[in-house]
Structure formats: structure tokens, C-alpha cells
Amino acid sequence: MMNYLKSENYRLLRKKSFYFTTAICFILITAAAFILYYSGKADSNFPYATRSFFYSNVIGMGTQIIIVAYLYNATLTGKDLSLTKQAVSFGISRSTIFWSKLILTFSYFLLVCIAGLLLMIGLGESLFTHQQGVTSKFLIASFNMVPMVLSGFLLTHSFKMLKVPDIYNVILLIFIYFFSGDLLRLLFRQISGLDEFYKFAPSTQLTDNLMSFMDQSVQVDYRYWITGAVIGVIVLFIGAAKFTKQDID
Amino acid sequence: MNAVIKTYKLTKKFKQEEIIQPLDFSVEKGEICALIGKNGAGKSTIFKMLAGQLEPTSGEIHLFGKSGKDMTQAQKRMGFMIETPVFFPDFTAIQNLEYFRIQRGVAEKKRIDEVLKTVGLANQKKKKFKDYSMGMKQRLGIALSLLSSPDCLVLDEPINGLDAEGIIEIRRLLMKLNHEKQITILVSSHILTELQLLATRFVFIKNGVIVEDVSRKLLEEKSKKYIQLQVDDTSKTAQLLERRYGDIQYKSLPDQIITIQNHIEEAGEINRLLIDNGVFVREFRVESLNLEDYFFDLVEGADEK
Numbered sequence: 001m002m003n004y005l006k007s008e009n010y011r012l013l014r015k016k017s018f019y020f021t022t023a024i025c026f027i028l029i030t031a032a033a034f035i036l037y038y039s040g041k042a043d044s045n046f047p048y049a050t051r052s053f054f055y056s057n058v059i060g061m062g063t064q065i066i067i068v069a070y071l072y073n074a075t076l077t078g079k080d081l082s083l084t085k086q087a088v089s090f091g092i093s094r095s096t097i098f099w100s101k102l103i104l105t106f107s108y109f110l111l112v113c114i115a116g117l118l119l120m121i122g123l124g125e126s127l128f129t130h131q132q133g134v135t136s137k138f139l140i141a142s143f144n145m146v147p148m149v150l151s152g153f154l155l156t157h158s159f160k161m162l163k164v165p166d167i168y169n170v171i172l173l174i175f176i177y178f179f180s181g182d183l184l185r186l187l188f189r190q191i192s193g194l195d196e197f198y199k200f201a202p203s204t205q206l207t208d209n210l211m212s213f214m215d216q217s218v219q220v221d222y223r224y225w226i227t228g229a230v231i232g233v234i235v236l237f238i239g240a241a242k243f244t245k246q247d248i249d
Numbered sequence: 250m251n252a253v254i255k256t257y258k259l260t261k262k263f264k265q266e267e268i269i270q271p272l273d274f275s276v277e278k279g280e281i282c283a284l285i286g287k288n289g290a291g292k293s294t295i296f297k298m299l300a301g302q303l304e305p306t307s308g309e310i311h312l313f314g315k316s317g318k319d320m321t322q323a324q325k326r327m328g329f330m331i332e333t334p335v336f337f338p339d340f341t342a343i344q345n346l347e348y349f350r351i352q353r354g355v356a357e358k359k360r361i362d363e364v365l366k367t368v369g370l371a372n373q374k375k376k377k378f379k380d381y382s383m384g385m386k387q388r389l390g391i392a393l394s395l396l397s398s399p400d401c402l403v404l405d406e407p408i409n410g411l412d413a414e415g416i417i418e419i420r421r422l423l424m425k426l427n428h429e430k431q432i433t434i435l436v437s438s439h440i441l442t443e444l445q446l447l448a449t450r451f452v453f454i455k456n457g458v459i460v461e462d463v464s465r466k467l468l469e470e471k472s473k474k475y476i477q478l479q480v481d482d483t484s485k486t487a488q489l490l491e492r493r494y495g496d497i498q499y500k501s502l503p504d505q506i507i508t509i510q511n512h513i514e515e516a517g518e519i520n521r522l523l524i525d526n527g528v529f530v531r532e533f534r535v536e537s538l539n540l541e542d543y544f545f546d547l548v549e550g551a552d553e554k
Contacts, residue, residue, distance in 0.1 A: 004352055006351045006352075007351040010347065010348055010351055011337065014340065080337065083336070083337070085302050086329075089300035089301060089324065089327070089329040090329075091320070091322060091325050247302065247304060249297065249303065
């Protein structure tokens, strides 16, 4: 497994798309910060040149961040999957391939997320006026988002490894992280005991997280981690089980 | 003899179609075995099952005597090139092989230069894979299969896309590896004349079934010269031949064709005999059976009938 990890690391570090995607994300964050900053300078009544609004862009874009996670996974795993047949021919198990690719892409994605978060805080702290407690609340809200984003990443990884067409992957991501709450509320509203189930839906939790951040009442919430863990474990279990049995052609 | 590759009742179904029917097949150490069949005969499916890319529907594969989970260790002693070689398009040949060198735990970096030199890509090693010609891609595929110094090579269409010079080079390389390093080779190709020059054994496959397994020696015996003639009266010709040559071996074929397997050196006399006795000889040829003819008779000819 170590050799496979090392070889994948060699590959990832030489992929231009990895640097390109990262650069695009960081440029967009920086651009957003400066647009808000200069808009505030130009118009003294401009209400959005604040630290809390700048941070809320991240907290409010959970689904978009998950789509970025999808793009990262697609960039780092996507086309190169055809080469796994060479590894399989050499006796490297499918299980090793599945988990090694996950570990590596996941590590790099986390690294980029942390760097992005630090960039956000750096820009927020230096460009916008101080607001008591906003940064710590932003960190708490970001912490609550972590399991959602990671579960989206794991789902994408499993789908990519199983060569599920991209369109289904994107549709499922949008459904889970954007519409799942509304659907569960509709389905279970008449069923006593399950009528609150929608609160565990990723889309509901992402919205709740944003709302509590906006009114500065956000707190670390274990329910986000339960939902994220459930999705993550299920998709990894299915993904690993199916990948180890599938033909690599 | 030690079997490097052995299959027991190996089958593969795709949906309900049985692509490979129970297959008992082996490749012995030191052999160059050619797997021959039409497109869709099941050659690549067999190769992919040997490489672990496809799971057999039933049956067993033994590589170097290992099967099941132990087979992954045996796979490390094998070099595979199945169908079109796949590499990272934006990587150079060196970068691509470096990726696999790390993955396969090949300690010495200089091994990359060695295999590139072996396949004649030493001067193109800094070129990106996407800029390679088909032939160069094939060579790089062979280089990869050699990277971990295997004891057995499984090559599916290794000379596909190579020019004449490249084909000769690769044939010489494979023969050299077989003779000098005793590397066992299982190979397929559509260029049967090349296989005839290379292989020591020929396995013909049709619709997932082995229809003939013949050694080079046996093929050479079967490839002896024969006389083929087309006449207006086959029964009169047969009578004349039997009367003159008591031990004559001949076959009557459709279209008034007769083939004679012996007395080849007396071809001129046979021709005169027929003409002098009023047989109209439309065609008189001394032929020899090559692998292509053999394949045609065995696989294609059977289809036509």
C-alpha cells in the first residue's frame, strides 16, 4: 500500500489541474473579498462590506463547496482511473487502490480546505472592520460544515471509482445537499415521530448552520457529524464493496 | 515441465453470453505460446482474467502454481500488456515509468533507462505520451511490462501499430528475452506470419473454445509442401495417379481441385502424366501451408462450411 500511495502522490503533485483548481478557488475567494472591500469604500451605505457577510458566503455555499469537492475528486481521480488496470495486473488489490486513492485525494482536499479557510480569515481580518466574536463563530460554523463537505467528497470518491457517470453524481449531490430536507419534510410530515426527521437532512442542516451563523447563535452541533458519518460510512461501504468486485476494463 | 500459467475449467460470462467456455489451458516455462483467434474469439478476455482485470465467472487460474489470494504475489513476476497501453497523456515516458517504478517497488531508477533503451525509446524519453505515435505507445507498453524484470510476459497485440522495422525489432527482442532470460511469453497478434516466426506453440481459439493446440514442430510437419491442381476430370486423375504411384496421398476437394501430399519432387512428371493421358490441367501449383492458411482452414474455413 505504501508503494501505491507514493506513486499516487508522485502523480498528484505533477497534475497541473490540481494546482489550477486550487488557484481558481483561492482567486475567487480573494476577488470576492476585494469586491466587497472596494464596494464598501465606494459607497458608505453599502451594507455587505462586513466580516460576517464575507464569512457567510462560505457558510451559505455548502452545496457549492461540495461541488468543488466533486471537482477536486474528478480532477485527482477521474480520467486516471483507466490506469488502475495496470496496477491490478501487477497484483495490487482493488481494496488498496480504492483506499489509497481516497486517503491521498482526501488529504490534499483537506489541506486545500484548511488553506482556503486561513485565506478567508486572513482576508476577513485584514480588510473588514472588527466585529466581536464573528471569526470564532465562523470557525464553529465551518466546523459544523466539515462532515457535510466530507460526506460529499466521500460520495463523489465512491461514485468516481465505480465509474458512475458524472451527471448522476452531480444530480445526487444537488439532491442530497439541496433538496433532501424539503423532501423528507414532505414525506414524513403526517407521521408522528418521523416528522422531525428532516432536521437531520444535509440540506436542512446546511441552512440551519447558516441561519445560526447569521444571528451569531451558532454552536458546535453533533447532529451534523451524525448525518455526515452516516452518509460517509454508507457510501464508502457500498463503494469499496462494489469496487473490489467489479471488472476493470 | 512447470506450468507458469494454468487454467482449470475457466469460464467468463457477460450477462448471459458465455464468452469463454470451460477452458483448460497451460503455458509451460520457457514457451512462447501464441493465442490465435478472430476478433471476439475471447483472447483478450482470457488475458484480462489472467491479469486480474476481469473476475472469472467460474474456474481457477494458477500463476506460477499460485491461485486465489496468493496469485497477487505471482502477478508480480508477470508483465502484462493488454490491448492499447494506457498512460498519463501529459507525462513523459520517464515520468510515466517512474510512477510505475515507485508503485511496483523497483529499487533502481536506472531500470527505467534500461527498459526504454531495450524498446528503442531512449531518444524519445522526454516526449509526452500524448505526442507519441501508435508504435511508440506500443513500445512504451512493452517497456512497462518489462519494468519489474518479469519471468513471464503476457502481450496482447504487442506489434499493433508498429512499422516493419519495429515489428522485426520487437520480435527479436522477445526471442532474445526468451532465449537469454528464459522468459515465458504468451502472445497474441493478428499478424500471423510474425507469430509463426516467433512462437513455439500455437493455440487456436474460436468462440471461447480452444479448437487446436499445436507445437511449432507439428505445425512445421503440417506445413510441408503439397501439389495443388485443378483438372477437368478428377476421377480419371485419381486413377492415373494411383496406377503410377501406389503410395500416393491425395485429397479431392470441391471445384475439381486435387491436392497431393507426397511425390512433390516429381511434380513435373505428374504434370506430364496427366497431360499425356488427356487430362486438361487448368492449374498446377506447388504450395506450402503456413500459419495463415492453417488458421483459415481451422477457424475461417469452418465458418464458411
